Amino acid sequence: MVQFSEEKLNKVKEIIARYPDGKQKSALLPVLHLAQETFNGWLSSDTMDYVASLLQLEPIEVYEVATFYSMYNLKPVGKYVFEVCQTGPCMLRGSDDIIAYIKQTLGINVGETTADGLFTLKTVECLGACGYAPMMQVGKHYREHLTPAKVDEIIAELRAAQ
Amino acid sequence: MGRKLLLDKAHIPGIRYYDTYKGNGGYAAAEKALKGMTPDQVLDEVKKSGLRGRGGAGFPTGMKWSFIAKPEGVPRYLVCNADESEPGTFKDRYLMEFIPHALIEGLIISSYTLGANTCYIYIRGEYAWIPEILEEAIADAKKNGWLGKNILGSGFDLEIYVQRGAGAYICGEETALIESLEGKRGNPRIKPPFPAVKGLWQSPTVVNNVETLAAVVPILNIGGEEYAKIGIGKSTGTKLISACGNINKPGVYEIEMNISVEEFIYSEEYCGGIPNGKRLKACIPGGSSVPILPANLLFKTAKGETRMMTYESLADGGFLTGTAMGSGGFIVLDEDQCIVKNTLTFARFYRHESCGQCSPCREGTGWMEKLLKNIDSGRGKMSDIDLLWDIQRKIEGNTICPLGDAAAWPVAAAIRHFRDEFEWHITHPEEAQARNYGLAHYADPREIAVPA
Numbered sequence A: 001m002v003q004f005s006e007e008k009l010n011k012v013k014e015i016i017a018r019y020p021d022g023k024q025k026s027a028l029l030p031v032l033h034l035a036q037e038t039f040n041g042w043l044s045s046d047t048m049d050y051v052a053s054l055l056q057l058e059p060i061e062v063y064e065v066a067t068f069y070s071m072y073n074l075k076p077v078g079k080y081v082f083e084v085c086q087t088g089p090c091m092l093r094g095s096d097d098i099i100a101y102i103k104q105t106l107g108i109n110v111g112e113t114t115a116d117g118l119f120t121l122k123t124v125e126c127l128g129a130c131g132y133a134p135m136m137q138v139g140k141h142y143r144e145h146l147t148p149a150k151v152d153e154i155i156a157e158l159r160a161a162q
Numbered sequence B: 001m002g003r004k005l006l007l008d009k010a011h012i013p014g015i016r017y018y019d020t021y022k023g024n025g026g027y028a029a030a031e032k033a034l035k036g037m038t039p040d041q042v043l044d045e046v047k048k049s050g051l052r053g054r055g056g057a058g059f060p061t062g063m064k065w066s067f068i069a070k071p072e073g074v075p076r077y078l079v080c081n082a083d084e085s086e087p088g089t090f091k092d093r094y095l096m097e098f099i100p101h102a103l104i105e106g107l108i109i110s111s112y113t114l115g116a117n118t119c120y121i122y123i124r125g126e127y128a129w130i131p132e133i134l135e136e137a138i139a140d141a142k143k144n145g146w147l148g149k150n151i152l153g154s155g156f157d158l159e160i161y162v163q164r165g166a167g168a169y170i171c172g173e174e175t176a177l178i179e180s181l182e183g184k185r186g187n188p189r190i191k192p193p194f195p196a197v198k199g200l201w202q203s204p205t206v207v208n209n210v211e212t213l214a215a216v217v218p219i220l221n222i223g224g225e226e227y228a229k230i231g232i233g234k235s236t237g238t239k240l241i242s243a244c245g246n247i248n249k250p251g252v253y254e255i256e257m258n259i260s261v262e263e264f265i266y267s268e269e270y271c272g273g274i275p276n277g278k279r280l281k282a283c284i285p286g287g288s289s290v291p292i293l294p295a296n297l298l299f300k301t302a303k304g305e306t307r308m309m310t311y312e313s314l315a316d317g318g319f320l321t322g323t324a325m326g327s328g329g330f331i332v333l334d335e336d337q338c339i340v341k342n343t344l345t346f347a348r349f350y351r352h353e354s355c356g357q358c359s360p361c362r363e364g365t366g367w368m369e370k371l372l373k374n375i376d377s378g379r380g381k382m383s384d385i386d387l388l389w390d391i392q393r394k395i396e397g398n399t400i401c402p403l404g405d406a407a408a409w410p411v412a413a414a415i416r417h418f419r420d421e422f423e424w425h426i427t428h429p430e431e432a433q434a435r436n437y438g439l440a441h442y443a444d445p446r447e448i449a450v451p452a
């Protein structure tokens, strides 16, 4: 069963209170973020239906939005998603080499997850860190000025956190 | 050293926090406005300052504010555009991360001027750690009486909320942003009606960039007239430039709009030149959407005048030989970079980010990406270059929002200025896989005469 804790339900209420009465649809993006964080990093159709019921929306209104925005995962992902930027400014500073290095080190292709379920590799478009390129997002934070050695460190750090 | 108005206190340890910000002259402008000025007087200062929107289009802020409709009994909204997704641009992030109270103070003054009692900061979802910084700043401002009911006894009420996007460049476009804030897909609206008349929940709404709203603080502190004395002509005040690519010192710089492009790239105060003794090949000075310029048109305009870091000088020559200030995302390419590859990454970006509403953009961006991919990987045909040119022309101007134009311009400019490099990829497919075209005749303009 998909169900937020009492604490998270209070958070939902707090979010809805940011908008005028009757405009709770505006809470959809923030609540989908909350749902994705809570339910294993992705949005199943059960999760989306649950969000629809919380916000008194039709399920289709939620699917429409969840499929539009690139940050919502509609399939299960690894515990840590490496989202490597590949747009111009990062490319000029060697993002292609970083992507190749991660592929080789983790033994996966873009869009795949390691067998232990720990790492998923994704390529993304400019994340607003162009001056600190090459870079990737891992969870909430940015990892910048990447080099192969730094990638090794990050992987070791995340493995050690298990 | 250029004068700093936005980042003047950036170096002070703890400036992120309320006490330090307040202790260093913070909230003086908000106090001045709310205690001693009417909204119209504030608007007047902003008009006098000549401030132009820092989000990309450069529209005069005071004029934009004066368009807001004021029907009786209908709420008005201020929305701060912190979507910052134009490749090359990372200046708003810097302001929000390091000096959040400068933005909050700007929002208070701006909301007061517009008569908006609710303000939303719409921030791109990937900046996932910044909402907490902003929310802490909002809470501290509120605790100290700068937000809430009857602020400073002025009778003015204001609440500020942070809303996270979820990964969509298009939501930086103001009407798509409003749709997104209403909990929908980010499909831009047809204008008119303009947001100033019917925006968020069909109420009058002003959408402004983070930097624009933060700039209102120094404008009130020093006065609109004083602000307008900085810079050249209609490019008044200071501008944040986020510099990246092949330069020694990538980062966010505040410039007075009176320095030359050459100084910006080569001086130690800013980019610090190009690493490893390489030469400059090209530059995209205002974010991925603006035309790329080869080195020989960058430092001097086609008329032979020094090109300055101003809206007018960057645009000198129109799209034939000029470019644009855009968002201030300054991307530098050295002699080792491949124009085809660079253009391909932008084409892929726009294909990825097209909302899909308008067929010229939805289909055209995908088509351009495919052709560029072919050329880049040595499978291109000479006719592909003309086809690319044709497609970009058919996108431009034929879409609801300017994303279509933004996708077309980089391709057009790359072909216009670097056609021989595209042709070389086609005539030398194998060699093009092994090495880059290099500088060719786009030499450093300090060494080679500017063509007539």
Ligand SMILES: Cc1cc2nc3c(=O)[nH]c(=O)nc-3n(C[C@H](O)[C@H](O)[C@H](O)COP(=O)(O)O)c2cc1C
Pocket (backbone or CB within 6 Å): B052, B053, B054, B055, B056, B057, B058, B059, B061, B081, B082, B083, B084, B085, B086, B169, B170, B171, B172, B173, B174, B175, B207, B208, B209, B210, B212, B213, B401, B402, B403, B406
């Ligand atoms: C495709 C597209 C993306 C945009 N992205 C942004 C953005 O990320 N940030 C921004 O401030 N303005 C962006 N804009 C411009 C906004 O539509 C709007 O003009 C701006 O927020 C107005 O603020 P300003 O007058 O303070 O510049 C974008 C426009 C388009 C067409």
Ligand code: FES
Pocket (backbone or CB within 6 Å): A085, A086, A087, A088, A089, A090, A091, A125, A126, A127, A128, A129, A130, A131, A133, A135, B087, B088, B089
């Ligand atoms: S291009 Fe990679 S962060 Fe901007």
